[in-house]
Structure formats: C-alpha cells, structure tokens
Amino acid sequence: MKTIEMCAGAGGQALGLHNAGFEHEVLIEIDEHACSTLRFNNEKLNLGWNKIVEGDLKDFANFSAAAYQGEIALVAGGVPCPPFSKAGKQLGADDERDLFPTALKIVQSVKPLMVMLENVPGLAESKFQPYRDAITSHLSDLGYLSEWKVLQASDFGVPQLRPRMILVAVQKPHFKHFEWPEPIDTPTPTVGDALFDMMSEKGWEGVERWREMADGIAPTLVGGSKKHGGPDLGPTRAKAQWQALGVNGHRVGSLEEVPGPGFKGVLMRNGTIRPGTEGMPLLTVPMAAKIQGFPADWSFVGNKTNAYRQVGNAFPPPVAQAVGEKLMEVLRIVQGEYRAA
Structure with missing residues (x-):
C-alpha cells in the first residue's frame, strides 16, 4: 500500500490518499514552506509518512526513483498547472514547467501498480487532446491502461466550485477493476x-x-x-x-x-x-x-x-480520498488474486 507522492505541496492529495488507506513512502516537494508544512503535520498528527524530500522532482527522477522499483503500489501527484491554466499562456508541452514527462519517467523507473495525476481543468480542452493522447500512449507502452476525467470538488462535500482533471492509470491486466467515484449523497455545505x-x-x-x-x-x-x-x-x-x-x-x-x-x-x-x-x-x-x-x-x-x-494551490483532500478509495479497491482485488494464485 506504499506510495510516492510527487509535487506534494501542502499535502492535500497526500492527506486524502492517507485517509483512503495508503502509506506514503516518500513525498517530494520543491517549496520550502510547503515542506515545512508537511513535516510539521506529519509529526503533529503522527501520520507515519516515511520521507519528505525537499528538492527538484527531476533530480528524484534521475537519481533516486529506480531504488523504489517493486516497492510502490501507487505513484501520485499534482504536477505544475501553469502549462495548462487559463490564467497563463497555456503553452502545454512547450512550457518549461511541464513535469508530466518527469512524472512518466518516475513511473517507468518505479513500475507501480497504479498512477494518479491531477491538474487544472484547462488540460481537458480540445487543444490539449494530442498532448493527452501522447501521455496515454506512453503509459500504454509502459504497460498501463489509463483514463482522464474531470471531477468537481463540490460533488464530494467540498464547498467550492473546483473542477480538477484527473488521470488514473493501472497495469493493463488490472485496469478493469477501477471505477471512478460517484458524487456523495449528502448535500454539500454552503x-x-x-x-x-x-x-x-x-x-x-x-x-x-x-x-x-x-x-x-x-x-x-x-x-x-x-x-x-x-x-x-x-x-x-x-x-x-x-x-x-x-x-x-x-x-x-x-x-x-x-x-x-x-x-x-x-x-x-x-x-x-x-x-x-x-x-x-x-x-x-x-x-x-x-x-x-x-x-x-x-x-x-x-x-x-x-x-x-x-x-489555494492544494488538491482538496476529500476528492483525493474518493479517488484513493477506488484505487484501494483495485489494490485489494489484485492482492487477493495473487494470494489465490
């Protein structure tokens, strides 16, 4: 149930996945203040997050990721959004801040069972269809089936209109077990x-x-x-x-x-x-x-x-938890299949 959390920020996605039952082996974040937040809460709340790395994700991909091969169930993260945000120039792959290639390099090195990446809804625009297709194709070459979906935070109890573009990939034999979470039944608070x-x-x-x-x-x-x-x-x-x-x-x-x-x-x-x-x-x-x-x-x-x-830059923990619980169901099914075999 171990994970690698990329571009962890203040821990919104990490906390949601933790609440879903995952155990964070390593969290990587370049911002010193966000890293201080992660360390402070890890100690205060006794979360048991093993390692918080303050540094460039590219350095982790080049020098450290391969050491985790075979140990990680899920590689997750929220790579920088400016390449796809309407607030910016939407340069996509031409933006030097685009870290999707780095994330895929980590996936290739670690070979996890599952992958979860989130970004702004601007990535769902038709102009980025070739970019999304390229990522899907690359993941397929690595042995994964994947799917993109925009989830609305307010559907999961968050009192905010915050749509997020989510990519989930699972190793090809097991992707059939994944289902997207449904909106919760209880009303979202005002x-x-x-x-x-x-x-x-x-x-x-x-x-x-x-x-x-x-x-x-x-x-x-x-x-x-x-x-x-x-x-x-x-x-x-x-x-x-x-x-x-x-x-x-x-x-x-x-x-x-x-x-x-x-x-x-x-x-x-x-x-x-x-x-x-x-x-x-x-x-x-x-x-x-x-x-x-x-x-x-x-x-x-x-x-x-x-x-x-x-x-303001965080991924709402309840949304991450909802997706994480569905990923945890996949993990448990796969674990059961291996035990049965």
Whole structure:
C-alpha cells in the first residue's frame, strides 16, 4: 500500500490518499514552506509518512526513483498547472514547467501498480487532446491502461466550485477493476454553513445575516505563484463572486480580523470602510483551508502569503480520498488474486 507522492505541496492529495488507506513512502516537494508544512503535520498528527524530500522532482527522477522499483503500489501527484491554466499562456508541452514527462519517467523507473495525476481543468480542452493522447500512449507502452476525467470538488462535500482533471492509470491486466467515484449523497455545505463557527467565534452579532447571504458554493480558490498573485481571492471576476457571497475578496485577512462585536466592515488604510463591502468579512487562511476541504487540525507553515498560496494551490483532500478509495479497491482485488494464485 506504499506510495510516492510527487509535487506534494501542502499535502492535500497526500492527506486524502492517507485517509483512503495508503502509506506514503516518500513525498517530494520543491517549496520550502510547503515542506515545512508537511513535516510539521506529519509529526503533529503522527501520520507515519516515511520521507519528505525537499528538492527538484527531476533530480528524484534521475537519481533516486529506480531504488523504489517493486516497492510502490501507487505513484501520485499534482504536477505544475501553469502549462495548462487559463490564467497563463497555456503553452502545454512547450512550457518549461511541464513535469508530466518527469512524472512518466518516475513511473517507468518505479513500475507501480497504479498512477494518479491531477491538474487544472484547462488540460481537458480540445487543444490539449494530442498532448493527452501522447501521455496515454506512453503509459500504454509502459504497460498501463489509463483514463482522464474531470471531477468537481463540490460533488464530494467540498464547498467550492473546483473542477480538477484527473488521470488514473493501472497495469493493463488490472485496469478493469477501477471505477471512478460517484458524487456523495449528502448535500454539500454552503460557504455560510461551512464557515459559520469560525465567523461567529468572536461574537459577531451579524453572523446569522451573513450566513443567509453566503448561501452558495465558493468559486475556485486561486493560490497564485511566486511570480504572480498574493494573498487575495483571485481576479476581478472571482472577487465579484465572493462579494455575492458576502465576503470581501480583495485580500486575505489575519486572525485578528475575524469579525467581533460591532463589526461593520473591513477598513481601508485611511480608516474608512471599503465602499460596497459593508458587513462583508475577510477570509482568513484557516477559513480558506476549510473551503478547500482541509480538516481543522491541519496547519500551514509560513507567513500569510506563503500559507495562503499553499492552501489555494492544494488538491482538496476529500476528492483525493474518493479517488484513493477506488484505487484501494483495485489494490485489494489484485492482492487477493495473487494470494489465490
């Protein structure tokens, strides 16, 4: 049940797969703040993740991956999204940040039973069909059958419209055992319901009225990159969507800015309330993490910008868990077939 987790970030996918029953043998992540987050939670929550490698995935592919051949059931990860994101130039294979080839090199070296890769829904566009076909063909040459599918986070209890493109590959004799997860039966909480306890913890009198306003699912959180984006909730369109939910999306708030008694609105630098946002609170990093599907006991290491970037770029743990549980079913069937043989 061991895994290799590539581009682990703050651990959204890793946590979901852990909750599905997988055991992480090694996690690779290049960002120092995200690695600190992984180490901190691994120790605090006693997760038992064996090795957290802070470094370039290409170095791991070239020098370390082959040592894990025959020991790994699942190679998983979320390779960088800028080559396929609508927020960028969508250069695909021509983008130097494209790590799909590196991920496939690791698969070739490790020879796991299964592979799971996630990315932005932009990868599902018709312009990238040849690229997807090339990956599918390469995996076939390596002995895998594979399938792409866009999953919506809100179908799995995450109060956010966050579609993700998922690739699952399984060794050819066993792919027949894999099925995609179905949306859960229970209603997805609204932003108001999900954040009510956090918004009311300091005694804000207007929190009930705010919950009624926040009666919907959040737009996709945007984490930004080291070059672009900061601790705010995205471009103008996203800010407008947050405002419709009663949230001031112009920046991410500090814990000191959680609304308390007498809260009227977020102040600007000159001490006046930002026009058009009266009574609209800011999201804090823990609130954004709740919107992303992280549990309350998951901590993020770094200043506000670094912490929010980790949250905004994460893969929602409940979605990863849902796919992981289906992969675990495949693993158990295969293990049973080997025992029977």
